[in-house]
Amino acid sequence: MSDLFQPLDDDPAYRQVANAIEFKIVGRTLRTGDALPSESDLARQFGVNRSTVREAIRELEIQGLLGRTRGEKRLRVTRPQSKRISSGVSRALALHDVTFLELWEAMMALEPAAAEHAATRRTGVHLTLLNAAREQFIQDSANTPVAVQAVVNFFKAVAEASGNQVIALSQAPLNALLAPALLELIDQVPQARARIQLAQQRIVNAIKLKKTQLARTWMEKHIRDFKRGHELVFQGN
Amino acid sequence: MSDLFQPLDDDPAYRQVANAIEFKIVGRTLRTGDALPSESDLARQFGVNRSTVREAIRELEIQGLLGRTRGEKRLRVTRPQSKRISSGVSRALALHDVTFLELWEAMMALEPAAAEHAATRRTGVHLTLLNAAREQFIQDSANTPVAVQAVVNFFKAVAEASGNQVIALSQAPLNALLAPALLELIDQVPQARARIQLAQQRIVNAIKLKKTQLARTWMEKHIRDFKRGHELVFQGN
């Protein structure tokens, strides 16, 4: 079973300081927007050296719990932005050598759901963003990297339009993984550009008309297409 | 449109150092398991002070790119473990005040997919884990916190059995959010325990028999039940 004793964790001071501050933030004692005391002040309060405090706040800054707006000196409490979070997750996934199939299955689970909810909850702003991504793809489809970015932006826009932060945050890391795969696919499959363009149009239209099932279905077909394209690129494997 | 000039980013030294090291890790120049040079050595190489290096490696340590096994002094390159990643994401979500509905929709997207793939790819080990979680729930269903943990373990086991790291890593943060919601639900809905137990049994059975569609369906019903239970608890809203 389990050991009789837990290894006693004698965390270094910088970690304890970090935990203490994190506790206050998560417990909302320190609220979003509040400015953190100065480093020297914290050092005094915790009774540790300023260097130690700095290592601690570095942790929280990385996790997105603390941040500062450009050109501002003092740190304030912030809510982790999806961008910061998702980049960490996608890097983790990249380091774990995820396969295209794994990515595809995850997209197949999330994107149609996102599209469905987007069709229910999208606002005018969302439609604008969706169309912007779609038009970017049409405009720059010759420039492959830009086109890939446009596809990613499209998925991001759908996820945001879903009005569901959990889905959006779960979906975000997938985009970073999708980009490199798409880069090859889009160049090596002749019909890819036309199919993507058509799919996006159908999806946006369904979302616009609030046809939830249709949005889901078109999105499913769209994602399925990626797999077909990928198989074409790697035919024989 | 966009501004003519980007704000020039004059990243502080510790961030540049962190990026430089991260680059080597992601680019596999530094490979998993390799020991990092000592702090003093890094300071010399980068031409900065050791304190600066320390702030930099703190970043990477937090992100799970560096770590050390208990009682080891030197840092080594590690691959981010899902536990570390997911805790960050769930905290972010918690700070964003996600609603039960958002969580539920995300589960509704991910868990049935996980169950379906689990039915295809599960190994004997996975079945053992699934049954362990199931039995824990049966055994300790009177002890609410333990029961909740057992439910979480069950979902985790399904996600792992799916053989899809992306789905597993996307699903992990949801568990931390599910727990508190479940804590109330399980106590206030009389039939909750029996229904969860039955659902788990059906799901495990389908996974065991490799009935993919059945696994998905039972999981869907299982998740739907959570929503019904939640509505019972908050009836009137």
Added chain:
DNA sequence: AATAATAGGACTGTCCGACAATTGTGCCAC
């Protein structure tokens, strides 16, 4: 009076040097 310039004060980013505690290592005895 309204606005612009300026002088301090407060902080952050970075550096230097230091020391105890702990871990890694090479050498020696057995």
Added chain:
DNA sequence: GTGGCACAATTGTCGGACAGTCCTATTATT
């Protein structure tokens, strides 16, 4: 080869220091 021991290397933490930048209140200017 194994165990043990002394010594080197390394980390965690501390104190102090200083330049550059931001904030603020005061002073000078129109």
